[in-house]
Amino acid sequence: MEKIILKNADFEDQPNIDAYISRGGYKALEKALTMEPAAITDEVKKAGIRGRGGAGFPAGLKWSFIPKDTKKPIYLVCNADEGEPGTFKDRFIIERDPHLLVEGIAVSSYALKVKTAYIYIRGEFYKGAMMLEKAIEEAKAKGFLGSNVLGRDGVDIDIVVHRGAGAYVCGEETSLLESLEGKRGYPRLKPPFPAVVGAFGCPTVINNVETLAAVPWIILNGGAAYAKIGTEKSTGTKLFSVCGKVNKPGVYEVDLGYPFKKFLDEYCGGVKDGKKLKAVIPGGSSTPVLPAEEIEKVNLDYESIAAAGSMLGSGAVIVFDETDCMVEAITVLAHFYAHESCGQCTPCREGTAWMYRILQKIMNGEGKLSDIDLLYEICDNIMGKTVCPLGDAAAMPVVGFLNKYRHEFEYHIKNGKCDVKEKH
Ligand SMILES: Cc1cc2nc3c(=O)[nH]c(=O)nc-3n(C[C@H](O)[C@H](O)[C@H](O)COP(=O)(O)O)c2cc1C
Numbered sequence: 001m002e003k004i005i006l007k008n009a010d011f012e013d014q015p016n017i018d019a020y021i022s023r024g025g026y027k028a029l030e031k032a033l034t035m036e037p038a039a040i041t042d043e044v045k046k047a048g049i050r051g052r053g054g055a056g057f058p059a060g061l062k063w064s065f066i067p068k069d070t071k072k073p074i075y076l077v078c079n080a081d082e083g084e085p086g087t088f089k090d091r092f093i094i095e096r097d098p099h100l101l102v103e104g105i106a107v108s109s110y111a112l113k114v115k116t117a118y119i120y121i122r123g124e125f126y127k128g129a130m131m132l133e134k135a136i137e138e139a140k141a142k143g144f145l146g147s148n149v150l151g152r153d154g155v156d157i158d159i160v161v162h163r164g165a166g167a168y169v170c171g172e173e174t175s176l177l178e179s180l181e182g183k184r185g186y187p188r189l190k191p192p193f194p195a196v197v198g199a200f201g202c203p204t205v206i207n208n209v210e211t212l213a214a215v216p217w218i219i220l221n222g223g224a225a226y227a228k229i230g231t232e233k234s235t236g237t238k239l240f241s242v243c244g245k246v247n248k249p250g251v252y253e254v255d256l257g258y259p260f261k262k263f264l265d266e267y268c269g270g271v272k273d274g275k276k277l278k279a280v281i282p283g284g285s286s287t288p289v290l291p292a293e294e295i296e297k298v299n300l301d302y303e304s305i306a307a308a309g310s311m312l313g314s315g316a317v318i319v320f321d322e323t324d325c326m327v328e329a330i331t332v333l334a335h336f337y338a339h340e341s342c343g344q345c346t347p348c349r350e351g352t353a354w355m356y357r358i359l360q361k362i363m364n365g366e367g368k369l370s371d372i373d374l375l376y377e378i379c380d381n382i383m384g385k386t387v388c389p390l391g392d393a394a395a396m397p398v399v400g401f402l403n404k405y406r407h408e409f410e411y412h413i414k415n416g417k418c419d420v421k422e423k424h
């Protein structure tokens with residue numbers, strides 16, 4: 001399997017612009033500048049690449065939503081907020097191969113006629129932010145960024161690194177824009193969509209780090225070559241960040257469609273200490289949990305995971321073994337969402353905090369059987385009824401855990417203790 005995103009990640013001399021260039025770096029930018037901007041968007045469309053930030057929206061299609069006749073500046077924003085529990089693949093790209101991202105942003109900016117691109121990076125990623133600043137300076141010094149890129153008159157591309165303050169909701173694209181504009185990170189109502197009214201009221205494309213890092217390969221090799229990798233509807237490779245009960249946690253790149261079971265055994269070294277696999281959250285903490293017997297049949301692509309009742313999301317795989325208490329796991333996650341709700345809409349503000357309180361009671365053996373129905377009802381009153389998808393992201397995992405592990409909740413309630421902890 002060819003590595004597209006992590007091809008340079010293991011070299012010791014990384015990250016260094018000369019090393020990057022010696023491995024073919026910035027050749028995609030050179031090639032892109034010989035093409036019409038619209039032809040680059042066409043290649044990205046042909047590649048069929050779906051956004052790697054979570055929702056999986058086709059990148060080329062998103063690019064084509066930018067109004068053709070706009071007199072306003074167009075912005076590109078790279079979303080490097082990466083706040084979903086379990087997700088650490090974008091940080092890996094930034095720290096191992098910052099020039100790949102810089103080149104991806106430069107090519108995409110040329111395609112979209114963007115003169116200023118932003119990288120919105122979460123505040124805690126201090127090292128990553130400094131590495132990106134350095135990479136941008138190096139690229140500027142070699143003429144890959146700045147005015148008249150590689151001697152092409154009128155092609156001016158600047159990249160500005162903007163550090164957030166570290167709120168999960170600022171990864172949501174509209175609150176990211178608010179934060180970028182210097183305001184509090186409250187999500188905006190859509191429509192209008194950012195492609196029409198985005199940063200500073202101007203048309204804006206927002207893409208994930210991994211999405212933009214795939215662009216150089218697509219331009220060098222062609223969209224059709226990319227579309228041949230993976231499955232028909234999930235093209236290309238994907239990074240998966242794996243944590244929890246595995247022998248080798250880390251970030252791995254595989255062709256989409258790779259069987260989960262093989263992935264767990266061959267890449268992640270199997271379940272930690274030879275224990276039994278219990279369950280997996282396949283795509284970041286907002287995606288529904290899948291018990292072992294269901295995840296073992298799944299392939300790592302958008303359709304296969306959706307058919308099993310979950311989502312590929314950002315590709316953050318969280319693994320549970322037989323000793324893990326699922327009531328405890330969802331209580332910890334519920335606490336996170338209650339803490340990260342921005343408070344703008346009542347169902348999310350009140351509902352996430354209420355769910356956490358109920359789950360905490362159940363976990364401590366003080367719950368009632370009617371609390372289970374109440375949790376379902378609260379989730380129902382959050383989902384689809386809020387300004388941004390954080391509400392859904394908080395409710396979906398609760399429904400998933402209740403559906404699949406209701407017996408563990410009932411045991412906690414009826415016996416005032418945890419049967420999993422008792423057994424192990
Ligand atoms: C609460 C919340 C947090 C999000 N956090 C991120 C994030 O950290 N990084 C990211 O790329 N997308 C995140 N997203 C998705 C973005 O809103 C957006 O869809 C994505 O950046 C688009 O890029 P893509 O099309 O390349 O995937 C988040 C969405 C929600 C609702």
Ligand code: SF4
Nearest residue numbers: 342344345348386388
């Ligand atoms: S759903 Fe939650 S995080 Fe999103 S806008 Fe409403 S209150 Fe804020």
